[in-house]
Structure formats: structure tokens, C-alpha cells
Amino acid sequence: MDFLYYMGDVFTPINFGLLLLGTIGGLILGATPGLSPTMTVALMIPFTFKLAPEQGLILLGAAYTSTVAGGAVSAILLKIPGAPANIATTLDGHTMAQKGEGAKALQISFIASAIGGLFGVFLLIFLTPVLATWALAFGPSELFWLAILGVTVIGTLDSSSVVKGLLSGCIGLWLATIGFDDIMGAQRFIFHSSVSGGINIIPALIGLFAIPQVIAMFAKGRSNVDAEIIVVQRHPIGAAFREVFSRKRALAIGTSVGSIIGLIPGVGGQIAGLVAYDQSKKMSPESGKFGTGHPEGVIAAESANNAMVGPSLVPLLTLSIPGSPTAAVLLGGLLIHGIFPGPSLFTQYPQVVWPFINSMLVGQILMCMFGLFIAGWAANVARVPRSVMAAVVLGLAVFGSYSVGHSMGDVYVMASLGLAMYFLERFGFSAAPLVLGLILGPIAEANFMQGAMIANATVGKMAYFFTGWLNWLLILIVVASIGYSIWMELRQRRYTTKEEASA
Amino acid sequence: MKKWIAGAALALTAMTGTAMAEGHGDYPERPVMLMVSYGAGGATDFQARIVTMTAGNEDALNMPIAILNKSGAGGRVGWNWLAQAEADGYTLGAYNVPHFIAQSIEGGVDYSTDSFEPIANWGADPAVFVVGADSEFNSMADVIAYATANPGGLTFSGAGLFVGHHIAALQLEKAAGVELAYIPNNAGGAGAMRAVIAGEVLGGVNNLSDAFRAREAGTVKILGVFDLERNAFIDDVPTMMEQGYEIDNASVNYRGVMVPAGTDQAIIDHLAAVVPTMFENGRVASRMAAGGSPMHIMNRAEVQEMWAQRQVTLEALLADL
Numbered sequence: 131m132d133f134l135y136y137m138g139d140v141f142t143p144i145n146f147g148l149l150l151l152g153t154i155g156g157l158i159l160g161a162t163p164g165l166s167p168t169m170t171v172a173l174m175i176p177f178t179f180k181l182a183p184e185q186g187l188i189l190l191g192a193a194y195t196s197t198v199a200g201g202a203v204s205a206i207l208l209k210i211p212g213a214p215a216n217i218a219t220t221l222d223g224h225t226m227a228q229k230g231e232g233a234k235a236l237q238i239s240f241i242a243s244a245i246g247g248l249f250g251v252f253l254l255i256f257l258t259p260v261l262a263t264w265a266l267a268f269g270p271s272e273l274f275w276l277a278i279l280g281v282t283v284i285g286t287l288d289s290s291s292v293v294k295g296l297l298s299g300c301i302g303l304w305l306a307t308i309g310f311d312d313i314m315g316a317q318r319f320i321f322h323s324s325v326s327g328g329i330n331i332i333p334a335l336i337g338l339f340a341i342p343q344v345i346a347m348f349a350k351g352r353s354n355v356d357a358e359i360i361v362v363q364r365h366p367i368g369a370a371f372r373e374v375f376s377r378k379r380a381l382a383i384g385t386s387v388g389s390i391i392g393l394i395p396g397v398g399g400q401i402a403g404l405v406a407y408d409q410s411k412k413m414s415p416e417s418g419k420f421g422t423g424h425p426e427g428v429i430a431a432e433s434a435n436n437a438m439v440g441p442s443l444v445p446l447l448t449l450s451i452p453g454s455p456t457a458a459v460l461l462g463g464l465l466i467h468g469i470f471p472g473p474s475l476f477t478q479y480p481q482v483v484w485p486f487i488n489s490m491l492v493g494q495i496l497m498c499m500f501g502l503f504i505a506g507w508a509a510n511v512a513r514v515p516r517s518v519m520a521a522v523v524l525g526l527a528v529f530g531s532y533s534v535g536h537s538m539g540d541v542y543v544m545a546s547l548g549l550a551m552y553f554l555e556r557f558g559f560s561a562a563p564l565v566l567g568l569i570l571g572p573i574a575e576a577n578f579m580q581g582a583m584i585a586n587a588t589v590g591k592m593a594y595f596f597t598g599w600l601n602w603l604l605i606l607i608v609v610a611s612i613g614y615s616i617w618m619e620l621r622q623r624r625y626t627t628k629e630e631a632s633a
Numbered sequence: 634m635k636k637w638i639a640g641a642a643l644a645l646t647a648m649t650g651t652a653m654a655e656g657h658g659d660y661p662e663r664p665v666m667l668m669v670s671y672g673a674g675g676a677t678d679f680q681a682r683i684v685t686m687t688a689g690n691e692d693a694l695n696m697p698i699a700i701l702n703k704s705g706a707g708g709r710v711g712w713n714w715l716a717q718a719e720a721d722g723y724t725l726g727a728y729n730v731p732h733f734i735a736q737s738i739e740g741g742v743d744y745s746t747d748s749f750e751p752i753a754n755w756g757a758d759p760a761v762f763v764v765g766a767d768s769e770f771n772s773m774a775d776v777i778a779y780a781t782a783n784p785g786g787l788t789f790s791g792a793g794l795f796v797g798h799h800i801a802a803l804q805l806e807k808a809a810g811v812e813l814a815y816i817p818n819n820a821g822g823a824g825a826m827r828a829v830i831a832g833e834v835l836g837g838v839n840n841l842s843d844a845f846r847a848r849e850a851g852t853v854k855i856l857g858v859f860d861l862e863r864n865a866f867i868d869d870v871p872t873m874m875e876q877g878y879e880i881d882n883a884s885v886n887y888r889g890v891m892v893p894a895g896t897d898q899a900i901i902d903h904l905a906a907v908v909p910t911m912f913e914n915g916r917v918a919s920r921m922a923a924g925g926s927p928m929h930i931m932n933r934a935e936v937q938e939m940w941a942q943r944q945v946t947l948e949a950l951l952a953d954l
Contacts, residue, residue, distance in 0.1 A: 172673030176682065266831040310706035312819040315794040317741050326713060327705020395820070395827060450850040451827045452674075458823065459674030466683070468923030472850025535703050537714075576819035584834065587788045587814035 132476075133255050133491075136484035140492050145188050148181070149489050152192030153496045159193075160200020163336055164530020166213040167197040168455040175463055183467035183479075187486035190463050192493035194456060198439055199243040199497050202432055206235045207511045208523050210340040210530070214331060214400040215435035217565055218407035220339060222420065222427030229423050230363050232509030237370035238425055239432040240501030245374070246385045246433030247494040250440030253389055254447075255487060261393055261441060262448040268394045270581035271595045275604035276394065277574035280401055282611040283408045284563040291558070292619050298559045302567020305329050305547075306575075313579040324539030331400075333531035333544040334568055338561040340527045341548020347520035362509050367502050373425055380426035383410040384433030392438025395445050395453030400569050404562070406434030412614060440490065447471050447483070660722055660900050661696040667890065668718070668726040670711025672704040676758070676822070676840065676926070677888055681727050683920045684755045684912050693911040698725070707793055708732055709742050716744035720893040722900035725752070730887040734943050735795040738951050746944055747894060750901055751936035753908040754889035756921070757929035759860035759882070760801040761844045761870065762789075763829055763853040764836045773857045773876045776836060780811040788814045790825035790837040795951075798825070798838040801859040801884035803950055805838075808878040829853060840886065841866060842925045859884045866927060883946045887929070889936060905933035 139145060152174070159170040174193050178186025201212030206223035219239065226235035253261065268276070284299035285292040308319040309328025320326050374381065387406040391397070410430035411420040420427050443460070445453035450472045452458035464471055467482075475483050514522070531544040551561055585594035595601065667685060671677045678700065685698040703711035712733050715726040728749065737745040764770045770779070780787040791798030794817050802815040818824040822840055829837040830852045838859070839847075845866045847853045858864055858872045860882045873880040890908055892901065911917070912930045921928050931939065 169673060172678075175674075176686075179686065266827070269828070269831060269833040310709060312707070312793050313817050315739070323713075327710035330705070395824075445827070449827075449830060449852055450846050451830065452823050455672065455674060462674050462679040462924075465679065465924035465926075466920060470846050470849050470925065472846070472852075474850070535705070535710075536701055537703065572819065580816055580818065583814065583816050584788050587786050 132480060133484050133488055136480065137488050139184065139481070139485040140188065140488045145185060145485065145489075148185055148189045149192045149493060150496065152189040152489075153196045153493050154500060156193035156196035157200040157203075157497060157500060160197030160212055161203035162530070163204050163208070163210040163212055163340070163526045164332055164533045165197075166332060167194055167201070167215075168459055169534075170194075170197045171456055171459045171463075175459065175466075178463055179466060183464075183469060184482045184485045186463055186467065187460075187482060188489040190460055191486045191489040192496075194460070195247060195436075195439055195490050195493040196497040198436055199240060199247070199432070199501065201435075202239045202243065202428075203236065203508065204526075206239060206428070207232060207508065208340065208526070209343050210523065210527065211335050214335065214565070214569055215403050215438075216431075217335065217339075217562055218403040218431035219428060219435075221407065221431075221562060222422075222424050223431075225421070225423035226425070226428065227509065227512050230512065231365070231423065232362060232512050233505050234363070234365040234370060234373070234425070235428055236505035236508060237365060237367060237502055238374050239428050240498050240505065241370055241374045242381060242384065242429040242433040243436040243501075244494045244498035245381060246388055246435075246437035247439055247497075248491065249385045250389050250392065250437040251487065251490050251494065252440070254440035254443060258444055258448055261444045265393050265395060265445045265449070265453065267600055268397075270577040270584065271598070272600050272604060273394070273397060273577040274574055274581055274595065275601055275608065276397060277570045277577065279604060279608050279611065280405065280566060280570045281574065282608055282615065283405065284566050286412070286615050286618070287404065287408055287560070287563050287566065292615060294557075294559050295563045298554065298561075298564040299567040301554075302564040302569075303571040304567075305334070305564075306568045306571025313576055313583075322542075324537075324542050329543060329547075329568065330534055330540055331565075331568065332534045333540040334547055335565060336527045336530050337544035337546070337548035338551045338565055340523055341545065342552040342555050342561070344520045344524045344527070344548075345552045347516040347523075350516060362512055364506065370502070374429060377426050377429050379413065380410045380430040381433055383413065384430035385437045388434030388437030389441050391434075392441040393444060393453075395451065397573055401566070402438045403431040403435040404566055406430045436494070447475060448473060660903055661694055663723065664696050665694060665698050665723050665725060666701050667698050668701045668703055668711055668715050668724065670703055670708040670715075670727065670729075673702050675704075676842065677727055677729060678702060679924070680756055680888060680921065680926050683924070683926075684917050686920075687911055687914045687917060690911075690914075693914075694907055707736070707796065709736055712736075713743045715891075715893055716748040718893050720895035720897075722892065722896055722904075724893065725904075726891050726893070728887075728889055728891045729797075730889075730940065731800050731883060731943050731947055732796050732886070734940065735800060735947050735951060738944075738947055739795050746940050749891040750894055750896060751933055751940060752890040752892060752901070752904045753912065753933060754887055754931035754936050754939070755912045755928060756886075756888040756926060758797075758886040758888070758927055759841045759858050759864060760797050760838050760884045760886070761841050761855050761859065761867075762801075762805075762836060762857045762873075763826070763839050763844050763847070763855055765829055765832055766852055766854055768835070768854060770836065770856065771854070773873065773878065776856065777809045777811060779835070780809070780813055785812045785814055787811075787836070788816055788834040790816045790818050790828040790834045791839070792822040792825050793817045793819075797840075797884045797886040798822070800947065800950065801838045801880075803954075804859065804880045804884060805873070805878065807950070808873070808880050826853075838884075842927060845925050864927060866925065881946070883943060883950070887931075887936075887939065889931070901933075 201216040205211045205216040205219040209224040211217045223235045285295045384406040388402045391402040445451045446457040531540045585591045688694045688698040718724045
């Protein structure tokens, strides 16, 4: 119960002020397209130089917590996922906002985020030693099978047909091969200097999701402006709480999937939301409603991506290995004060590490309160006339892509992928499976190559990839997932476009 | 009141006057940018932010240095950009040797040592050989004995290809005369370290600073240093040379500041005089020591010599690849 003992430290005036600053600042920065949690935390590091260690970490912990949730704001209102974690949130969240239910979508996303987030941080507090062994259990072969499991999700994710889903997934997998290959040192498909470092995931996300929107808005914007304005429904906060707690299945799946996957170094944060979304869709009796503005979609995605925050720090705090880019930035925040993470961290620096963890707990609650407070008026974004909105989104898209690497190359990548996606969408293809391919491609490939190299030097490929209970468990889930997709495809006739399917 | 206004006006004129006098033809007149070719939060970025934090002091550049991250393809994206950047003295870059020299020898990039002018070196992070804490290997002799008994069967991880770890791996293979299985990791040094701790590979080459931290955490043993001398952070660990392997310091990760070739010689001279004193600042040294980052300050002439040496060594080493 050490964390309760140090809880008071969070509420001293200066520390609480920093916590508020981190939470509100993180929420605003997180809602800005292109500023991923990693970048936001990195931006705050210089401010911690002058602070005491625990104060600096309180600021960073609160910022990390709230940027992850803040990404949902732009995902819901503008259909621009701020980071890969928020992709799944766009699928139902933005559809809800278009129907005038933006306030409701934001409220349930903040509540689900806080619940998932609190659960994740409690896991970090109580189960850290157990979780540390789990984080080490995923070697190249397990990560390869995990990525393959992700690929099986591609077919059923937000597409009108499995074939089209798989096709756009393949496009994503191909795009992922562009650039330098880390393992073999080869240069692949570098046809323009903008892609010499490969396709950067953030500009790709912004382009694929936002640009087709912008073009569609410009196309419709000129015709009868008055008729287009959406009535934004007000939504009482109490009803939002009841809504979230009545969707127990989605909440449970989101929270548990997020916590488990969040632990896996290097993979977790990016796919936790998508896997949770897909799982709750498959297990829901109303799976047909997903993608049409179903609250369960938002709840599953957002509880998952915040549940991953706590567990994602386990490898860093116990083994001194940063499991994610954000954890690497936090490592810098610790090292600058001469604090080395590791098993002795909790005994040597309890006055630093517990306030840090507590700040993430309190930060979740503050983030939820502040989010609920702004949700009502933020939803009015949907009332902005289309032509104005299109210009604003386009501006944000360019700004967000440029800010990732201060490079016009990323803006060109964003614009060309977005333009291509506009035409693909008209033929019933969807951005989500394409992005999933882009994320999973490098994970599957690099881990297969590493596994194969280790296997060739030791036991041979078959023995390496097909032994161990974890490998077999993952293989079984892969087979089940594919079987389920085939069964669903046979059971119901699929439609050519999403509009037809929902009509 | 009138007097006060007149006084204020006088003071204002005086201030602008001095500002103009100082600013006239003086470099730098505005903040300077330092390009780091790795992402925010990485070791190079982290150290670059510390060593440049006193740039705004009057005895240093008198202007702050802003860090600009251009990451991708193991640093190639950033260095390609810097090679073509405007050589106006306001665009500096951080270098990692042997990385950028090895990459330029490998080919497919737009830079070589001729594309840049070194200013000063701030850090040197040697590569070390690590094994898991419960490994049966207790010295490099144990490792090489295993590798001799199982040719090509000793798996060991490192941060990637054409980086310091890869160079160290090639040197070890050559010096010990055995075939080893170097497994480059796509998640960099942290990923390579994880593979060692989780027991996915039998050993690994990693940064001394990270290995030191991991040893403090009790997860690894450090068996040898790929450098000419022992390191103060881990002075109980012998060098490779002491253990009988002819390995020099070619794989040591040197970090420092450079500018694009073609920058005005006066600016280069000014930077070369000021930047090393900036690194010597006591606040910088204490922050670097706290973070376990070994410092090694070298002036422009010393860095030029080091670059030229590396070029020769790496060309010979990579020729067999």
C-alpha cells in the first residue's frame, strides 16, 4: 500500500499545479493532430530539467496519460487519429459525431478512457513483478504470430467485404516495405527522396483518414449550405456514465485486451485499440451496428488504449528496458536526475516513483473531469459549415504532418496517400485495414527475419516457430479468427459499399 | 515625470545602441539549430539536449541551440538532409561515428566524411559484450570456446547493421577467427538488450551506458569492453585486448557536433573554439554523469584525425562484407 502513503505528495500545491498543467496541456496537445504522446512527452522533458525529480515525473506522467485520451478528440470530431492508438476510435466515434452525437461520443470516450486507464495503473501498482516476466515472454516467434493475428483482423475491420479489406491490408503491407530494411540492410522502393526513411506512420494516418474527408467536404460544401447543418444533441453526463456501465462487455474486453497487449514491448500501444475493437465486434450480438456509430466501438477502443498506459511502463520500471518510444522518453526524464530504473527503483527512490505512478492515477480522474467539461461545447465543431471545416482540417493535416519531422517530404506523403485513399474509398475500400497493414508489416517481417536467423543458428525454423505453449496459443487464436471470418462471410451476403450495407 | 520619460528614452537608446554594436557582424545573431538524426528520447537526442543546454550563456554562444529531430533509416535521413542543408552556420548537426562513416562506405546515401566539417566531440560510448545474468559464460574465453565448438551457433544481438555494435561484432569475428551469428534488432539497442535478458540470444553487443544500467538492475553480466582502455563506469570489466583479442576502439560510438561542408571558415573557427568549452561546463558534466553517459571531449583537430582513422579502418573491415 506504498502508493497510498505517498498519495499526499501529489496534492502539495506545486505538485498538484504541475499535475493540472500536465493534464490540461497534454489533453490539448494530444488533441492536436500529428502530436503523438511520444512527441508531447518529449516536448515537456526540457521543462523538467529545472524541477525536482518527482515534480518532473508528475508532469510527464500526467501528460502521458492525458495525451493518449486527448487523441480521441480529433479522432471523433475531425476523423484524424492523433496516434495509431486512436484509429479504432474514428470508426464509430466520428460516425456518432456526424449524427450529432459528438457530445455523447466524447463523454463516453473520456469515461471509458479513465476506467481503462485506472485499471492499467492498478495493474502496474499491484502486479509489476508478475507482469515483468510476461513482458519478456514475447520473443521474435511470439511477436511474429501476434502480428499474423493482427493481419487476420484486417479482413473484417470496417470493410464492406473481406476481399476488399484484405486487398487494402496488402496495400498497407506493401507501403510498409518502403525504405531501409533494418535487418538485411537493403533499400527497397525508394523512388523519391521523401520516402527514403520509409513511410512515417503519423503522416500516413493523417492523410489516409483526413484527406478523403476534406475532399468529400469540399465536394458537398457548395451545395445548399443551410440544409447541411447538423443539430448537435446535448447529452447529460449522468446518462453517459449509465451508457458506459451498461456496455459491460465492451468495457471488459477493451480493458483486458489493452492491459495484456500494452505489456508487449514495441507492439502494444499501436494495435491495442484495433484488436480490442475487433474482439468486441466479434463477440457482440449487435456486431452489425459496429462502424455505424455504435457506442460500444468507442468504449472498447478508448478503454483499451488507455489501459495500455500503465502496463507499458512495466518493462521500463522493472527491467530498465523502455518498451515503447514514449517509455524511452520517460527513461530520459529519469536519467536526467540520475535515477536508474530497475528492481531497486521502488526501494531506493520510493519518494519519486510512487508520486509518479499516483500522478497517473489522479491524472486519469482529472483528465476525465476536464474532458467531460469540454465535451459539450467541443461537439459543436460538427456545426461548423463544411467548407470552413474542410479548410481547417486541411490546415491541421499539413501542420500535423510537417511537425513530425520538420519535413515537407512527410507532407507530400500525407497528401498523396490521402488523394489515393479518396478514390479507393469510392470503391468500398477502407483506411483502417490499410493502416493496420502498414503497422503490422514491419513487426511481422522483422520478427520473422530475426527468428529465422536465430533458428538457423540453433534449432531450425520449424522447431523455433512451432514450439512453446505461447506460440501454439497464438496459432490457435489465428486459426479461430480466420475460421470465424470465413463463417461470417458465408453466413451473410456482403454488400459492395458501406453505404449499401447500412442502408 | 518629464525627467523620468527622458531618462527612460535615454536608457532605451543606450540599450539599442549597445545591442547594435554587439550584433554587428557577430555570429550568431539568432538561435542556432542542431539536427539530431535519431528520434526524441533516444540516447543521442537525450545527450544532445544536455550538452547544448548552456549554449545561451554569455561565455558560450550567447544564443540558444534548438534541437531538430530528423529520424529514419538508422540516421541516414537526417544526415542526407544535413549534407544538403544551407551552410550558413545556423544549421549544425550531431554525428555518430562509426555509424555515418560506415553507412557512407556501404553506399546508397548522399554523404561521406567530405560532406561535413567536424566542430567538437562530446561523448564516447564504447560497445560491450553482455550475457544474461544467469548465463554460463563468465568471460570472453567461454563465449569463444562455445562458438568454436558450435560454428555459426553463437547467437548475439545488436542494434542493427552498419552501427557501432555491428562493427564490434565484425571485429570480434575477425579477431577470434570464428563464425558467429549476429542478429540485428529492429528495435535498436533497447530491443537488443531485451533479447539478451529474455534469453532469446546467448549474448549481445550493447552500449556501455545501457549495459551499466542493466547490470545495476541485475539482469546482465558484462564480459568485455570493445575499447583500448577500461571504462571508469565499469572498471572491473577487462577490455577485449586484455583478454587476448586484437580489437581496437573502431566501434566506440563517438557523438559530437558538425556543420555541412562549405560553411564559412570564420564561423567554423568560432564554433570550434566555443563549443568544447560549452561541453566542459560543470552543469553539463554533472547531468551527463548522473545519466550514466560517458563524456569524452575532443577539439576539432582531434575529431578530424579520428574521422580519418575510422575511414581507413572501416573501409578495410567492411571490404570483406
